[in-house]
Amino acid sequence: MATHTWAEPYKIKAVELIRMTTREQREEAIREAGYNTFLLRSEDVYIDLLTDSGCGAMSDRQWAGMMCGDEAYAGSKNFYHLRDTIENYYSYKHTVPTHQGRGAEHILSQTLISEGDFVPGNMYFTTTRYHQELAGGTFVDVIIDEAHDAESEHPFKGNVDIEKLDALVERVGAENIPYVCIATCVNMAGGQPLSLANLRQVRLWCDKHGVLLVHDMTRVAENAYFIQCREPAYRDRTVREIVYEICSLTDIATMSAKKDALVNIGGFLAMNDEKLYEKACALVVVYEGLHTYGGMAGRDMEALAIGITESVDDDHIRARVGQVEYLGAALQRAGVPIVTPVGGHAVFLDALRILPHIPQDCFPAQALAAALYEESGVRSMERGVISAGRNKDSGENYMPKLELVRLTIPRRVYTQAHMDVTAAAVIRVAEVAETISGLRFVYEPEMLRFFQARFERRQAGEVKQRDTSAR
Ligand SMILES: *Cc1c(COP(=O)(O)O)cnc(C)c1O
Secondary structure: OOOOOOOOOOOOOOOOOOOOOOHHHHHHHHHHOOOOHHHOOHHHOOEEOOOOOOOOOOOHHHHHHHOOOOOOOOOOHHHHHHHHHHHHHHOOOEEEEEOOHHHHHHHHHHHHOOOOOEEEEOOOOHHHHHHHHHOOOEEEEOEOHHHHOOOOOOOOOOOEOHHHHHHHHHHHOHHHOOEEEEEOOEOOOOOEOOOHHHHHHHHHHHHHHOOEEEEEOOOHHHHHHHHHHHOHHHOOOOHHHHHHHHHHOOOEEEEEOOOOOOOOOOEEEEEOOHHHHHHHHHHHHHHOOOOOOOOOOHHHHHHHHHHHHHHOOHHHHHHHHHHHHHHHHHHHHOOOOEOOOOOOOEEEEEHHHHOOOOOHHHOHHHHHHHHHHHHHOEEOEEEOHHHHOEOOOOOOEOOOOOOEEEEEOOOOOOOHHHHHHHHHHHHHHHHOHHHOOOEEEEEOOOOOHHHOOEEEEOOHHHOOOOOHHHO
């Protein structure tokens, strides 16, 4: 519809002031942070594109809901409101609230995975894979090959390669696969959707082999929007309808409500199976809290119930993804290499193409994120070899094909002018790329190292030619 732009379907009622720093201050701040943008203070950041997690703006209705928190220890009315909303919008009958997504992943992994199991998924996510490994499982990547190619224009780079599932079942047997885990709008692939046609195939595969289907639904609304845009059969369906259909093809869901669902904290594990719900309730009281609040306050459950209804609104999601595409288009016009098509929540810079002189074991994406901050005060995040971590058996670094810097757009927070400033900063950094040098670890945490690792700069002359045969 020509009359529809991505203009925001809201107006601004309260603002939070931000401040610009000098280059000198930023050089000092990033050095003190060990060249890790996770270790910067928020006050030293001008435009914060570290993540879209928990940093969205709530609506006036959500804030009004916060005042209606029923903080009873047991049986809060907000829990029932949340549970009913999840069933209405997402189809799942039983809900276990958790403090955030990883709380749900923990309970799910401990409930379903046994030592020696294999868990296939459409690309790994950091916390998801870590909880699978803690429970004794091994993650197996079954996403289509195009997902690992930053330049592929495939419209559904989040799709599962059914042949890879077949090969896995051949190798290890269905009895050692507790479930297939599919993520909607795959974060690590660049916010790339899967199609409903593909999801139906995965459903059939799971039914054939008696394997459960788990849905990491953190970005389900963004995925549904791409289906509406790109899968012709769904052109006339609402995002809300598509979201419901995606969910009803799966058995169990984990949710980080800090993303699509528009709240600052919270998550849940949801499912249809009664027995599984009982097991999850038994574990949630150990690790989170009573099953009617899990890890959440009553007021937060209320804000979440309202956030879910707002998140599937067509105008909301068009504006949300439209803003991300606006930033992506500005960078593409300037010839900055990014992952295409542009994803739902972020623009991903291709660090291997921007910094071809830095070998992957000198962490080009980490170095690029630090340089962007120094240049402009824009905070981004590494999604490459640091995030990938080490193989738990061999201790070797995983060397992912994608070595990316993520510019993640919080929901309903920044304006078009902020996107223009960001694009200009990235373009300036790309112009002086050859002056950026690689990094080395000075502190490497054992688990989820990207959060707290510290680095120092290598000397420019120290950088060896990248060995492309390694990839
Ligand atoms: C953020 C995220 C998680 C983990 O959720 P938290 O709320 O951060 O604990 C899991 N899966 C995906 C795809 C995510 O983006």
